[in-house]
Each structure stands twice: as structure tokens, then as C-alpha cells.
Amino acid sequence: MKKLFLVIAIFAGAFSSPQLYAQNTPETTKDNDGPNFSKLDVSPMDVALFRGENNEPMARVLYSRPQTRDREIFGKLVPYGEVWRTGANEATEITLYEDMMVGDKTIKKGTYTLFTIPQEKEWTVILNNSTNVWGAYDYHVEKDIARITVPVRTAKNPIEALSMSFAPSNGGANLFIGWDDRFVQIPFKEVK
Known part of the structure; x- marks a missing residue:
């Protein structure tokens, strides 16, 4: 039974969203909308x-x-x-x-x-x-x-x-x- 839970955990981790583990960079933006640039600094x-x-x-x-x-x-x-x-x-x-x-x-x-x-x-x-x-x-x-x-x-x-x-x-x-x-x-x- 323990082996079955381990296999399920590994399998679930392999298919989970990279958004949960990575910053929102150009490579990880949703739907390929392009980079997620920060807003203009209030003191540029x-x-x-x-x-x-x-x-x-x-x-x-x-x-x-x-x-x-x-x-x-x-x-x-x-x-x-x-x-x-x-x-x-x-x-x-x-x-x-x-x-x-x-x-x-x-x-x-x-x-x-x-x-x-x-x-x-x-x-x-x-x-x-x-x-x-x-x-x-x-x-x-x-x-x-x-x-x-x-x-x-x-x-x-x-x-x-x-x-x-x-x-x-x-x-x-x-x-x-x-x-x-x-x-x-x-x-x-x-x-x-």
C-alpha cells in the first residue's frame, strides 16, 4: 500500500502545474501571453x-x-x-x-x-x-x-x-x- 501512495505522489507531482513552483517568467506565463513585466516604479x-x-x-x-x-x-x-x-x-x-x-x-x-x-x-x-x-x-x-x-x-x-x-x-x-x-x-x- 505504501508503494501505491508513493507512485501516486510521484505521478501527481510530475503532472502538476509549473506555476506552483516557478516564478511567473516569460517561460511560465499562462497561455503564452508573453512576459509578465513589473509595473513602473513610483520613483523611477x-x-x-x-x-x-x-x-x-x-x-x-x-x-x-x-x-x-x-x-x-x-x-x-x-x-x-x-x-x-x-x-x-x-x-x-x-x-x-x-x-x-x-x-x-x-x-x-x-x-x-x-x-x-x-x-x-x-x-x-x-x-x-x-x-x-x-x-x-x-x-x-x-x-x-x-x-x-x-x-x-x-x-x-x-x-x-x-x-x-x-x-x-x-x-x-x-x-x-x-x-x-x-x-x-x-x-x-x-x-x-
């Missing part, structure tokens, strides 16, 4: 890229773009005086394709995490050696390689989604970070 990833005179990349920022959605942002959603991932989801990463000056410090080319500490009138901008981190939970001050303080400015128009862009400046580029009714400007200079 974006990139800001700065190219030099010869169109070569000089700096790139990868970040997620949270939306305001009628929330109070600075001082509430993003608390003053605390390290912020400068976006949503994974911490924002900046890649420098050549050595650059940030403030009075030379930063070697490479990839760094860009954290900030927002205050009402100024932000501390931090480049940190920790990469591939979620949020600011894995932030360690001893891995900071540069910190500068920049003034907060008032935006002419509201900025619904956190936004970043580069603008050329004399000898480098300025990275602008704006959200809600504020923005900051971070200067990057080429090392000659």
Missing part, C-alpha cells in the same frame, strides 16, 4: 550625464526620482540634519570619468555614493566610498572622501519629481539637484 531611475568638449563622458549620476505628490518634502519627508540617499530606493551614485575637484579636494575617477544632509539654508554634499547600497542605512562617515557645503536656492517653479542635471561651467560642470521648491548647485572642476 534616471541618469544625468555630463560630456566634455570632445563629447567624451566626464560625469554621470544614477538616481531614483521620488515625486512630491502634495507632500511636505524638506523638514518632513526628508528630515533636516540627517543623511539622505539623495533620491529614493538605492542611494544615488556618481561616476567620475576623470579626476575632478569638488570644493578644494581632488577626487579620483571612479564611482561613489552621493549622500546629502539637507538643512533649511544649506546642504552638506558627501561623496562616499560605499557603493551599491540601499538608502542611507549603510552610510558610514569613515568612508567619506569629500564633504562640501552649498547654499539652498528657491526654484522659480515647483519641481514635482526630484531632478538632477549638469550644466557646463568654466573649467568643469555644475550639478543641480532640485525638488519641490528648492535646488542646490554643486561645482565640479577639471583637474589640469
Whole structure:
């Protein structure tokens, strides 16, 4: 009798639906409807890229773009005086394709995490050696390689989604970070 139950169990397992045991991947979607893609993230990833005179990349920022959605942002959603991932989801990463000056410090080319500490009138901008981190939970001050303080400015128009862009400046580029009714400007200079 035990052998009969074993044979029935093996037989039943061989003919059971793979949906019970596998994720819903393109190979396992029902009725061959195609892949089951995820919905758009509420804070989608974006990139800001700065190219030099010869169109070569000089700096790139990868970040997620949270939306305001009628929330109070600075001082509430993003608390003053605390390290912020400068976006949503994974911490924002900046890649420098050549050595650059940030403030009075030379930063070697490479990839760094860009954290900030927002205050009402100024932000501390931090480049940190920790990469591939979620949020600011894995932030360690001893891995900071540069910190500068920049003034907060008032935006002419509201900025619904956190936004970043580069603008050329004399000898480098300025990275602008704006959200809600504020923005900051971070200067990057080429090392000659």
C-alpha cells in the first residue's frame, strides 16, 4: 500500500502545474501571453550625464526620482540634519570619468555614493566610498572622501519629481539637484 501512495505522489507531482513552483517568467506565463513585466516604479531611475568638449563622458549620476505628490518634502519627508540617499530606493551614485575637484579636494575617477544632509539654508554634499547600497542605512562617515557645503536656492517653479542635471561651467560642470521648491548647485572642476 505504501508503494501505491508513493507512485501516486510521484505521478501527481510530475503532472502538476509549473506555476506552483516557478516564478511567473516569460517561460511560465499562462497561455503564452508573453512576459509578465513589473509595473513602473513610483520613483523611477534616471541618469544625468555630463560630456566634455570632445563629447567624451566626464560625469554621470544614477538616481531614483521620488515625486512630491502634495507632500511636505524638506523638514518632513526628508528630515533636516540627517543623511539622505539623495533620491529614493538605492542611494544615488556618481561616476567620475576623470579626476575632478569638488570644493578644494581632488577626487579620483571612479564611482561613489552621493549622500546629502539637507538643512533649511544649506546642504552638506558627501561623496562616499560605499557603493551599491540601499538608502542611507549603510552610510558610514569613515568612508567619506569629500564633504562640501552649498547654499539652498528657491526654484522659480515647483519641481514635482526630484531632478538632477549638469550644466557646463568654466573649467568643469555644475550639478543641480532640485525638488519641490528648492535646488542646490554643486561645482565640479577639471583637474589640469
